[in-house]
Amino acid sequence: MDQAALETARTIIEKWRPKKGNLIMILHDVQDAFGYIPPDIARYLARTLHIPLARIYEVLTFYHYFKLQPPGKYKISVCMGTACYLKGSPSLLQELKNILNVEEGQTTKDGMFYLESVRCLGCCGLSPALAVNETVHGTLTKSDVIDIVSQYAKEA
């Protein structure tokens, strides 16, 4: 763990140390700071807070909010809300899994794309839709997916 990461972790721990049941708050702040929960930070928390590492991972895996892998440069969020689902978003998600060779909650080996599904992007009129970071792509068919991935891969 580098010095800056260590300092960040220390600051977060000190901020929450007086609070009872502070583990969740600490983990939230760690994820905000790093984009995920780095394993060496999880080990550092276990040592410093005197909590078994297994307990920390129990919490991390119980709450889907927490990410155990770096988020990737581009976060692809496929909408699985009702409108999108009925118009075919499961096939968009499957196509992305095939193209990127990842499952939901995973980042591609090159660190470029992170794949997730979400409940509703708030643009049901564009269903089926997905977002890449903050940009929404709507009224998609399965064959549009490869073009979207290629476009972002080129930009990188």
Ligand code: FES
């Ligand atoms: S259901 Fe997909 S944007 Fe609302």
